[in-house]
Amino acid sequence: MSRGYDPRAIANLMLDEADRLDVGVSHIILQKLLYFAHGIYLVRTKTPLVSGYFEAWQYGPVHPAAYKAFKQAGRGPIDFRATGQDPLTGEGRQIVTPEDPLVVDLLRQVLLTYGKMPAGRLVDLSHAKDSPWEHVVARARTEVAFGLRISDTLIAERFRFHKVSVGLEPVSGEPIDDTPLA
Numbered sequence: 522m523s524r525g526y527d528p529r530a531i532a533n534l535m536l537d538e539a540d541r542l543d544v545g546v547s548h549i550i551l552q553k554l555l556y557f558a559h560g561i562y563l564v565r566t567k568t569p570l571v572s573g574y575f576e577a578w579q580y581g582p583v584h585p586a587a588y589k590a591f592k593q594a595g596r597g598p599i600d601f602r603a604t605g606q607d608p609l610t611g612e613g614r615q616i617v618t619p620e621d622p623l624v625v626d627l628l629r630q631v632l633l634t635y636g637k638m639p640a641g642r643l644v645d646l647s648h649a650k651d652s653p654w655e656h657v658v659a660r661a662r663t664e665v666a667f668g669l670r671i672s673d674t675l676i677a678e679r680f681r682f683h684k685v686s687v688g689l690e691p692v693s694g695e696p697i698d699d700t701p702l703a
Contacts (some may be wrong), residue, residue: 525569526619529603531555534618535601535628542629544636545598547615548591549580553643556582558631560653560680562624569673575658577669580640581647646650651682 532555546554546598555571562570575582585691589602604613619625635643647654652673 525559525572526624527605527616528571528573528584529590529605530618531558531571531624531628532587532591533602533616534625535632538625538628539632539636542632542636544632546636547596547598547640548588549596549640549686550636550638550643551591551599552587553581553585553640553647554631554635555587556647557585557635557683558628559584560626560676560683561631563673563677564680567677570627572675575671575676577654577661577671580644582654601636623637633671633678645685646658649683653679653682655682690695 532551535551535554535558536546556575559570562568571584571587573584573586575584587603591599594601603616605616606612607614635646638646648653650654653671656675656679657669657671
């Protein structure tokens with residue numbers, strides 16, 4: 522089974538496609554778009570799009586490695602790309618983005634479907650009843666939970682529960698900065 526791409530590489534590619542489509546992407550929006558792309562890819566191919574894992578944070582699923590790479594962007598549109606670090610020299614290096622046309626098409630599709638939604642609407646979508654995020658958070662209320670990880674198995678099983686609520690205002694309001702749930 523494939524381990525998936527570096528989440529920073531997929532995030533960089535998502536940002537490149539967002540630039541081409543003239544879609545401004547903030548840090549919180551990037552996290553949700555990365556999660557939706559991962560979930561769709563996982564359901565379609567039965568393999569993960571990104572390596573690592575997502576966690577249930579206050580405003581929905583977050584990939585810790587991507588969070589760390591882009592947190593300095595704050596609330597504004599991201600205008601830089603994540604870089605790596607050479608383990609031997611400590612010097613920065615460019616992260617190679619995937620060239621797989623299926624991945625590029627998926628990211629474009631995710632941007633066209635969700636990219637213009639405000640952050641609050643994406644948070645509502647990620648918090649949908651019976652969604653992976655909601656399931657992990659509900660379980661953590663009654664069981665010991667370490668890091669509130671959202672497993673790929675759970676995403677594959679429950680991804681279909683993401684639905685857009687109908688209403689004018691996002692139920693959760695507009696998020697400022699995401700934080701892990703305590």
